[in-house]
Every structure is written in C-alpha cells, then in structure tokens.
Amino acid sequence: MAGCISLFISLQAAYGEEVWRTDFDASCAQSNDAMSLSMPELKKLIERCDGLQRIIEKEEETVRKVFLKRLQMCKNFYVFVLETKMQEQKLK
Amino acid sequence: MRKLFFVVSILLVAVGIAWAQGGLKKKKPLPYEFGSVTINNYSQQAGMPPVMFDHWVHRQNYTCRLCHVDIGFAMTAGATKIRSADNMKGYFCGTCHNGKMVHNNKRIFESCAKEYSREEYKTCAKCHTLERSAAKEDEFYRFSERMPGERFGNKINWELAEEKGLIKPIDFLEKVSSKKASLKVNPDFAIKTKVEGMPDIIFSHKKHTVWNGCELCHPDIFIGVKKGTSKYSMTEIFDSKYCGVCHEKVAFPQTDCQRCHTKPPQG
Numbered sequence: 213m214a215g216c217i218s219l220f221i222s223l224q225a226a227y228g229e230e231v232w233r234t235d236f237d238a239s240c241a242q243s244n245d246a247m248s249l250s251m252p253e254l255k256k257l258i259e260r261c262d263g264l265q266r267i268i269e270k271e272e273e274t275v276r277k278v279f280l281k282r283l284q285m286c287k288n289f290y291v292f293v294l295e296t297k298m299q300e301q302k303l304k
Numbered sequence: 305m306r307k308l309f310f311v312v313s314i315l316l317v318a319v320g321i322a323w324a325q326g327g328l329k330k331k332k333p334l335p336y337e338f339g340s341v342t343i344n345n346y347s348q349q350a351g352m353p354p355v356m357f358d359h360w361v362h363r364q365n366y367t368c369r370l371c372h373v374d375i376g377f378a379m380t381a382g383a384t385k386i387r388s389a390d391n392m393k394g395y396f397c398g399t400c401h402n403g404k405m406v407h408n409n410k411r412i413f414e415s416c417a418k419e420y421s422r423e424e425y426k427t428c429a430k431c432h433t434l435e436r437s438a439a440k441e442d443e444f445y446r447f448s449e450r451m452p453g454e455r456f457g458n459k460i461n462w463e464l465a466e467e468k469g470l471i472k473p474i475d476f477l478e479k480v481s482s483k484k485a486s487l488k489v490n491p492d493f494a495i496k497t498k499v500e501g502m503p504d505i506i507f508s509h510k511k512h513t514v515w516n517g518c519e520l521c522h523p524d525i526f527i528g529v530k531k532g533t534s535k536y537s538m539t540e541i542f543d544s545k546y547c548g549v550c551h552e553k554v555a556f557p558q559t560d561c562q563r564c565h566t567k568p569p570q571g
Binding site for chain 1: 373374375376378385387389390393395396482483484485486487488517518519520522523524527
C-alpha cells in the first residue's frame with residue numbers, strides 16, 4: 213500500500229514537471245522571432261512567463277535556480293521587445 | 305647622502321601611489337590561460353581546490369548561447385553559485401558531465417559525486433585544481449596548431465575556425481534546449497567612432513546571434529535594439545561593460561582594434 217502511494221506521488225510530481233516544462237519550452241521558444249510578434253502576442257507571452265514563475269517557485273532549489281534564471285532571461289527579452297515596439301508606435 | 309635619501313623617498317612615494325591606484329600593470333594572460341575562470345563559491349568550504357574552468361575547451365564544441373542561456377550559467381564568474389548537488393542532479397556542469405553523455409565518441413566524465421575513492425579523485429582534479437597541468441597546456445597547443453591564428457587572446461580566430469568547418473559548435477541539447485524557429489539575422493550596421501581617423505565599427509549581427517541568440521545580450525548588456533539607443537565609450541568597454549562583457553575575458557580582446565574598427569573613413 214505504502215509502495216503504491218509513493219509511486220503515485222512520484223508519478224504525479226513527474227507529470228506536474230512535464231506539464232510546466234512543456235509550457236516553459238513553448239513560452240521561451242519564441243525569442244528568436246520576438247521582433248515579428250504583435251504587441252498582444254508579446255503581452256500574452258509575458259503573462260505566461262509570470263504564471264510559470266509562480267509554478268517554478270514551488271519546485272526544489274536547483275530546479276528553481278536554473279529555470280527561474282532561464283525564465284527571467286526570456287521574459288526580460290519579451291518585455292524589452294514590447295517596450296521597443298511601444299516606443300516606436302509613440303513616435304509614429 | 306642627503307641627495308640619495310631624497311631620491312629614495314621620491315621613489316618610495318611613487319611606488320606607493322602606483323600601488324594605491326590599483327597596483328602595477330595587469331599581467332597579460334598567456335594564450336592557454338585566456339578565458340580561464342576560477343569558480344570558488346563553495347569548493348574550499350568543502351575541502352576541495354577551486355574549479356578552474358577553461359573556455360577554450362568548451363567553446364570548440366558548444367555555442368555560448370547553449371551554456372549561458374539553455375543551461376543557465378551566468379555571465380559573471382561565480383554568479384551562478386553552482387553546488388556539487390546541482391551537478392549531481394544533472395544541472396549546470398552535470399548537464400553534460402554526467403558520465404553518460406557521449407561527444408566525439410568519448411564519454412564525458414561525471415562532474416561530482418558524494419563519495420569517491422583515491423582513484424576517482426583524479427576525475428575531481430580535472431576541474432578542481434590549484435595549478436594548471438602541463439598536460440592541459442600541451443593539449444591547448446596541440447589544438448591551437450590546427451586552428452587559424454590570431455594576434456591576441458587565445459591566438460585562435462574562432463570565427464574563421466567555424467567558417468572553415470574546423471569547429472562545429474553544438475547549439476541544441478535534447479531535453480535541455482527549447483526548440484526554436486531559426487533565427488532571422490538582422491543586417492550589419494556601422495557604429496560611428498568619436499575619434500577622428502579611427503575607422504567606424506561594423507557590427508555584425510550574424511556573427512553575434514549565431515553564437516549568442518538574442519536574450520544573452522538584450523536587455524541585460526545592451527538596453528536598446530535600435531541603433532544608437534545604447535551609448536557607451538571605450539572607457540566603459542575597457543571596464544568590462546557592453547562589448548567588454550565578452551571581449552576581453554573570453555572573446556578576442558579589445559587590444560585587437562582592427563577586428564571591430566573595420567570601416568575605412570569616408571571621403
């Protein structure tokens with residue numbers, strides 16, 4: 213019984229990680245074409261990054277250290293591209 | 305006698321001033337030392353020598369982006385605060401140094417272990433070392449002999465080495481990197497110099513984005529994408545800011561003026 217419970221818990225944790233990891237990859241994969249994304253698309257990506265941050269913050273220390281740093285880099289880049297686009301729009 | 309005392313006093317004062325201003329001239333690293341980083345956040349606390357990381361060993365096989373974006377190593381030495389536990393879980397150095405990954409038909413040695421025998425300590429000493437081994441130095445020279453030459457830094461023209469197919473840096477690691485669309489490379493542009501007679505800089509996006517991606521430089525190092533947004537001087541670059549984040553420590557040093565100042569003055 214105890215074995216079954218521990219297997220269930222570990223499977224659940226692995227599945228949980230699988231879900232946020234897929235979302236992480238999908239969110240950060242667009243940095244190469246960020247310049248061609250529209251402002252609403254960039255805002256959506258930034259929101260996804262914020263959501264992911266809350267999930268990753270609950271992970272264990274090393275995962276937090278690695279993925280929060282990676283997430284910060286891609287989020288900062290999207291914010292930066294969005295701000296650039298907003299400035300350009302203001303100047304027009 | 306009084307004259308001699310006066311001269312000695314003047315000399316002592318001059319040496320004192322030079323020392324107070326940051327010591328004597330910085331020692332120029334030798335080609336095999338260039339790009340070497342000492343990491344000592346936790347090693348000595350754990351009774352191990354610090355880690356001596358050589359960029360030349362790694363950059364022949366992997367792009368800067370792969371390690372500094374996908375694996376998450378910071379751009380400043382010691383800022384990542386790597387623990388052996390992180391490596392053992394398969395992160396940071398342990399992403400590749402896990403005893404399983406194979407590169408060029410060679411198994412990459414495991415980075416850290418909780419317990420190790422006297423024999424296994426030889427593996428620890430590959431990274432944790434106080435002195436550079438003669439074998440490593442020899443390995444560098446054997447490698448650099450096959451590479452196109454350069455005047456400064458490692459004395460290797462890495463860009464040309466890749467162009468000639470002598471090195472093929474990997475930019476994607478399964479289960480580590482996020483699959484991305486191929487990068488649209490922005491055109492090269494000229495940066496006007498402030499010094500009369502000095503050729504303008506031709507900044508090549510192509511050369512930089514292939515190895516670094518976008519998020520490694522923007523916005524942390526360069527806050528603007530539009531030409532002229534980030535204003536900087538050579539003093540700041542020499543102070544390890546902007547281009548100086550890489551060019552001085554790992555990429556070719558700034559003393560190689562002609563590598564960047566390439567556009568001949570007009571008229």
